[in-house]
Amino acid sequence: MSIARSRSVTISDVAQTAGVSRAAVSKVIRNAYGVSPAMRVRVEAAIAELGYRPSVAARALRGSSYRLALEIPWVGARFMTQIVEGAQLAVDGTPYQLVLAPAEGHAYGTLESMADGMVDGIIAIAPLTDPEWLEAFAARVPVVMIGRHDHPRGYDTVVGDxxxxxxxxxxxxxxxxxxxxxxxxxxxxxxxxxxxxxxxxxxxxxxxxxxxxxxxxxxxxxxxxxxxxxxxxxxxxxxxxxxxxxxxxxxxxxxxxxxxxxxxxxxxxxxxxxxxxxxxxxxxxxxxxxxxxxxQGVEMGARAATMLLERLQGRTEPRRHVATATLRVRGSSGRVVS
Amino acid sequence: MSIARSRSVTISDVAQTAGVSRAAVSKVIRNAYGVSPAMRVRVEAAIAELGYRPSVAARALRGSSYRLALEIPWVGARFMTQIVEGAQLAVDGTPYQLVLAPAEGHAYGTLESMADGMVDGIIAIAPLTDPEWLEAFAARVPVVMIGRHDHPRGYDTVVGDxxxxxxxxxxxxxxxxxxxxxxxxxxxxxxxxxxxxxxxxxxxxxxxxxxxxxxxxxxxxxxxxxxxxxxxxxxxxxxxxxxxxxxxxxxxxxxxxxxxxxxxxxxxxxxxxxxxxxxxxxxxxxxxxxxxxxxQGVEMGARAATMLLERLQGRTEPRRHVATATLRVRGSSGRVVS
CATH class of the missing domain: 3.40.50.2300 (Response regulator)
Incomplete structure (x- = not known):
């Protein structure tokens, strides 16, 4: 449904809804300089409302950095090592360089900074980020989220069971x-x-x-x-x-x-x-x-990176991967000792 | 000595030594598009040979990204957690965002990718990178190296005892x-x-x-x-x-x-x-x-980030910090058991 909608929505529709010029919409999409925060908010709201997807060609206008960002809440969390290892494995052998962005507190600032011309796409572990904000954000830059149980329209998710x-x-x-x-x-x-x-x-x-x-x-x-x-x-x-x-x-x-x-x-x-x-x-x-x-943290990281590479090649419909969860019983948990 | 030398060297000297135009040297310094790899090598060799330091003003022409990169050999290494934590502490409260760049194999490609307009300065843990290459690299972007026992001219070092x-x-x-x-x-x-x-x-x-x-x-x-x-x-x-x-x-x-x-x-x-x-x-x-x-890994990371911020504010003479090493004796090492 969102696919059918996005096909019929043009940059002119967004401009009309936002009450701004087509050039202004284009500037927001390209993350060009000289866009006021107020303008950005209006255009992004219109993009989200209409379900507009900038074409791959439009994104290519920005130029490619051949960098992908992986936003992580805290680099010291040991589960992150698995995610990073998997993402790195999937990126190895491609022209892309993976960079990690530790978020301070809420992830908004970090994600904005990454999208600001630094990378071509973003994998993020940001469980508290507002879904509607993410939908608007994902209209500007390809996004894959790890560890969210929602069902988004404009980005992919990889989550455990x-x-x-x-x-x-x-x-x-x-x-x-x-x-x-x-x-x-x-x-x-x-x-x-x-x-x-x-x-x-x-x-x-x-x-x-x-x-x-x-x-x-x-x-x-x-x-x-x-x-x-x-x-x-x-x-x-x-x-x-x-x-x-x-x-x-x-x-x-x-x-x-x-x-x-x-x-x-x-x-x-x-x-x-x-x-x-x-x-x-x-x-x-x-x-x-x-x-x-x-x-399967390594597999989760690899899946997320692969999904992001697919988006960079043009896929727009959302995908969702649920990783299986398997209990590994070891010595730390025995019967009740009285 | 290197300071005195760098004061007297101009962009014209570099252009003459490299046998290229001043505009070409400027392009290399600004990481502008349209510079051939051969041109870059020639200009960087001349920069290294003459000890030329592009002025802070020249660097500012590029525009500031307000991002700092920390290049690390492997994100799973637990010592890295200390370094990252320290660097993050030093960057907190400044306008800068810290990004981490895991290196695949040798760090050259990763460092080049970071310097290519993505960040304003780089902290790197790259023990095997050639010192002369690093000197030339540090002429293009402010650099602090962690874990090297050399005495560089154009970048700072933080190393343990x-x-x-x-x-x-x-x-x-x-x-x-x-x-x-x-x-x-x-x-x-x-x-x-x-x-x-x-x-x-x-x-x-x-x-x-x-x-x-x-x-x-x-x-x-x-x-x-x-x-x-x-x-x-x-x-x-x-x-x-x-x-x-x-x-x-x-x-x-x-x-x-x-x-x-x-x-x-x-x-x-x-x-x-x-x-x-x-x-x-x-x-x-x-x-x-x-x-x-x-x-003192946390202190090492914090020192490195602080040194990088100093370079971004204009300091050019190299600094070196040696962290003290203290043995913490615990239960894993006892007397010889026969």
Whole structure:
């Protein structure tokens, strides 16, 4: 439907809707100098409203930089290493150079900076970015988003099967007899119900499965404050209680690492089950030996880059790839120790 | 001396030496379109020969992108997380956006791509890049290099005290009574004697200290093949021998992690000492508890970014910062177990 629409919409339609000249629309599309912020907003709103897609030829007018950007929330997150490795593999052998853009806080500024003539296309991990803003943005530059559960019109998505992965974790822990299962996850902003972020989906599955198992009274969600020290302190506090949890379902492996450190500091290694998510290289290390969900991060990165290259070759209809999630059971999660 | 020289050299001198027009020199400096590779090589050779420094004003003609690039050999290397974190801290609050450029193989192509109008300045970790090439490159765009022991004229350097750090490791291991100490390091290319790379310096200190301790016969350098599986296999092979080492001095923490995995796989955890380098977050984790050298990676990244910002404000004389190296002794390295 959006395809049919975009075929019939011309640059003149956009100019008319925005109440500006065709040249002004063209300037916005080409990211030319001399466009006021107010003008850009008006034109982008018209582009989004009409579902206009600048042709590949129009984009080519800008000239090609042969660079692709991968925007990432934090370079220290170990899952990012998988994504970057996969994207690099897909880009190797093409004329494109991959650059990484760490976002400070919200990704808007970073994404704008990348689109400003620096790169030909953008892969982004920006779970909180407004969908409508992204639709307008994707009309200016080819975009592939990683880790969003929405169904966009103007860009592609690569996302893990967070429902399947979180259910596999809960199957495993409940099957081992755990009842006091704590979910240790990211701050509120990244886990807001209905936001469609991977962490909000994992959290919802945790709640649902606890309820189905008749354990609603034992539901406990602990949000870390995004610092290692904070996670460690939260874990130690949990473990100091008389009714301490017997299992910690961590939102991802980096959180699980901090939880394992907290368990070790409390002298409880092997007595509290810990599970992670992402199956990073650390989970596989024999001294860590962390049960985790493999969501094929390398494959996700490679898919995203391949999709972006397809868009650069002219594809405009949106594609969506859901990566399978597989639980890797290791030594960190055993039966309940009384 | 190079400053005095650069003051007297003009764009006309460069044009004359290169045998081209002043306009052609200007084009090369501005990275304008329509410059042939042959022309660029001739002009850059003349620039390097004469020690010419394009003025800040000339660079400003290009227009500012307000982006800084940090070129890194491999994004998965955990030491890089420290460098990136530091650089980001220094850039926060300035109008600049930091982008990361992973290099594929040699860094030349990546550096050229960054300089091609994408960024205003470059921080790079490129131990093998030719110094003369770098001097010419730094005449076109402000450059700060991390992890090089050379003394350049046209760019800044931030480097760790590899002599001090490696000596601290050897003091520690020899002091514990170890004699069969193996040095597990990077491939030959990155450790070639006299190359001035951090790993070549650490290797030389290892050899010197073994010789001074009368242990020349026991010198053993194992080079990993740059893969995790290769390091693991090499470690297991070492440990299967009758005269197996009692200590492994790993070139950096990522290598040490693989060595620890090999020790664990051989059932020898706690019976073979392992030391790393860089004091990454993993070394500090209680389940890893790795003795390592803290060379203040965050501070190194911050210093490099600050130096680059100074260059963008007009400083041209080269600066050099040597980060102190401090051994952090932890549980991974004990006395010889017979």
């Amino acid at each position: 967070d429902v399947g992965g979180a259910n596999a974790v809960m199957d495993h822990l409940l099957g081992l007899g755990h009842r006091r299962i704590v979910h240790l996850t990211e701050p509120e902003t990244v886990t807001a119900p209905g936001s469609g972020t991977p962490h909000s989906v994992r959290l919802q599955v945790y709640r649902d499965r606890m309820a189905t198992a008749g354990l609603s009274d034992l539901v406990e969600v602990v949000r870390r404050d995004d610092s290692r020290a904070g996670t460690l302190a939260a874990t130690r506090e949990l473990l100091a209680r008389d009714d301490r949890p017997t299992a910690i379902f961590a939102g991802h492996d980096d959180i699980a690492m901090d939880a394992l450190a907290g368990v070790a500091a409390a002298g409880l290694t092997g007595r509290v089950a810990v599970t992670g998510y992402d199956d990073t290289d650390l989970a596989q290390h024999p001294l860590i030996d962390l049960t985790s969900v493999d969501q | 590899d002599v001090g750090g490696a000596n601290a490791v050897m003091d520690h291991l020899l002091g514990l009574g170890h004699r069969r100490i193996v040095h597990l390091t990077e491939p030959e290319t990155v450790t070639a004697p006299g190359s001035g790379t951090p790993h070549s310096v650490r290797l030389q200190v290892y050899r010197d200290r073994m010789a001074t301790a009368g242990l020349s016969d026991l010198v053993e350098v194992v080079r990993r093949d740059d893969s995790r599986a290769g390091t693991l296999a090499a470690t297991r092979e070492l440990l299967a021998r009758d005269d197996r080492p009692t200590a492994i001095f790993a070139g950096h923490d990522d290598i040490a992690m693989d060595a620890l995995a090999g020790v664990a796989a051989a059932g020898l955890t706690g019976r073979v000492a392992v030391t790393g380098y860089d004091d990454t977050d993993l070394a500090q984790h209680p389940l890893i508890d790795l003795t390592s050298v803290d060379q």
